[in-house]
Amino acid sequence: MTESPAPPHAGDDEALRGRALAALLTARERTTLLTDSVDDHDLTAQHSPLMSPLVWDLAHIGNQEELWLLRGVAGREAMRPEIDGLYDAFEHPRASRPSLPLLAPGEARSYASEVRGRALDVLESAPLGDGPALVRSGFAFGMIAQHEQQHDETMLITHQLRSGPAALTAPEPPRAVDAAALPAEVLVPGGPFTMGTSAEPWALDNERPAHQRDVPGFVIDTAPVTCGAYRAFIEDGGYGERRWWAPEGWAMVREHELGAPLFWHRDAGQWLRRRFGVTEPVPDDEPVLHVSWYEADAYARWAGRRLPTEAEWEKAARHDPVSGRSRRYPWGDEDPTPEHANLGQRHLRPAPAGAYPAGRAPCGAGQLIGDVWEWTASDFLPYPGFAPFPYREYSEVFFGPGHKVLRGGSFAVDTVACRGTFRNWDLPVRRQIFSGFRTARDL
Template sequence: MTDPETLRRRALDALTTARARTDLLTGCVDDGELTAQHSPLMSPLVWDLAHISNQEEQWLLRAVAGREALRPGIDHLYDAFEHPRATRPSLPLLAPAEARAYASDVRGQVLDVLERTPLEDGRPLVDAAFAFGMIAQHEQQHDETMLITHQLRRGPAALHAPEPAPAPDATGLPAEVRVPGGVFTMGTSNEPWALDNERPAHARVVPEFFIYTVPVTNGAYQHFIDDGGYRDERWWDPAGWAQIREHGIEAPLFWRREGGQWLRRRFGVVEPVPADEPVLHVSWYEADAYARWAGRRLPTEEEWEKAARHDPVTGRSLRYPWGDDDPAPAHANLGQRHLRPASAGSYPAGQSPLGVRQLIGDVWEWTSSDFLPYPGFVAFPYKEYSAVFFGPGHKVLRGGSFAVDPVACRGTFRNWDLPVRRQIFSGFRTARDGEGA
């Protein structure tokens, strides 16, 4: 068991890291940009800023510490279920200066609560600093949402980051990896900050299958486009075919063809689409259509997790593809260190025991699976985090993206979204059945 002081430091580090990123994302544009709605798909950045602090106040100051509300009457303004994103600009939101002051007030009290609260007192919300970890993850998830808003906003670049290093040995990698059939342990029961939909650990029998060593690249995806993939109904789920026809979709979001060349807009910069980078900003329907066109399929969620966590030597399910250690820069492209995916085949130190690469970071990967509860699922600490989204309407994404912080990314971490979503940092890899399937 981790000692309380180590837990306290870990929670403090996670909260501090998240707030530094929030400050970067909201401090690099002026107040007009903060209050503008850059797309009806997203909230104004100032809404996210205050929502982050409102959730922090509700869970850490009120639920954990039993304190009174700092700003009575604003909870409903920042309730994500009460107000759809498209309508949030019409609300009487806190102005940027007020939102920053609120965030500062909340955080100041939270640090006091963290210092004073016993972290192993028998309360599930507090044990192992769970509530503090949950709030750090929540803030980082909204930081990724705000980064999506930055991608959607028009105008010159407001964010800058170094380029990822080129892949050292990508040309020598096998196209796909065999994953042996058999039982493996999916999910977790002992990861202290795992969220409810990752629990509990349970056995799954997964037949042998093959999975691509790396995510599908822009260059590979262009072959699908050039072969008329967006004009051939054979490859498309009926709802996806209706979607692309209705909206005239002919390529990933932010792509355009000019002078015989594909260009993309990326955080205010227009550039040629790099062929060796994982494809980004594709919907589940587009990923599924490409897989069908290629004579393959999307992996199921359990296949993806087995490829990422199964160690065939020990039979264990690892925390991450590379082992049980927390992510380091050599393992994966995480934490907004770069503003793009690294080229396919990068991060050899982060590959799984079976040799599959980039399962963590770079791009969220669509799976074929609906978002459903695991056997024995219990909603905690509130059903609105996961339970209300279960069902066939949402598809599971795994692995995280370059925009995900390590605190909100694990081998067991589950993301989900509507199959039409394209503004998210989503890509995919393909799979096929094994010989004996």
């Protein structure tokens, strides 16, 4: 059992330089759209205590780029050392960031732009194919592109939480062409497979190293659980039945009087939702969004099923039983295209269940990449042989039973920050994130 070899760009300096440049430019284009689409008041306001002001994210993006590319790779002096503490995510919790002496919107834009110009100069001359681990295969540049895209997703969450009219628009995702003909669930046979990666050059530390897992056979949903299916749980009194809920989840339901996913409300007998400033009917065929781990777990129990483990999810997404290899993506080793998955904030909503037939895995499951982050049953833990790199605070400090793993990415995630091995994690109470789920069962 092996994983796919490194992608073809992994060892070629010029190809790596081109890939890194494209990733950095794509990320900055998205950052600019997210911050230029609102006025300075919205940039500096805190739209929820769960999130930073957008202007903090903007300057933090620039500060991290300066820290790793200008100081780390190029060895340059700090441009503005006095602001490092302001934009240290571990030094100040999100709720307190509006009270800090943050850079004003104009200053933040100028700072991020100046850092970017200097970083592109570094990219032109940095040796990428070999050398220290930080620059080998262009890792530092890929890490920074992923970091910016992760904050672009965070800023999109802030856009969803802000009040007022819509500031963003996007075309509709493709429809499902054969949803009615798809089976509700598919079989994933038991046996070993290769989990994680040692070959993907821009994989982050928690994705490494590749290792063998023996997973008993199981059955998993062909598509993420839809709003219509979740509505049946609601209408059957799911939020009022203690037996479906983990104790902490039941306490959350009672304390906050929850009765539906975040942003849903009922009006004149119809379920509506607010999505980026627009109120619309809840679409029954779309994967449910903005549910916590506790809600996903309760639904699965109600349905007589369970959440898949992280290893089960990855085996369903990557394992090719014909070759015995673990693919980079469900469809193969090639990078995602718009035909494979709903990524990159291209549509600003999940596609209907059954969309993207070109993106299906060998087992037959679809939409494992993009659309919604999928909660798994697993705690966020290190793989055997894990080594923190390049800093402990990216993954290691979060390991333990307090955080649950999400897999697969969402419509808000860019391709550079979404792989078959990519691991996300969050507290099980989180609902503002673009999270959904699918269920599984034992054979």
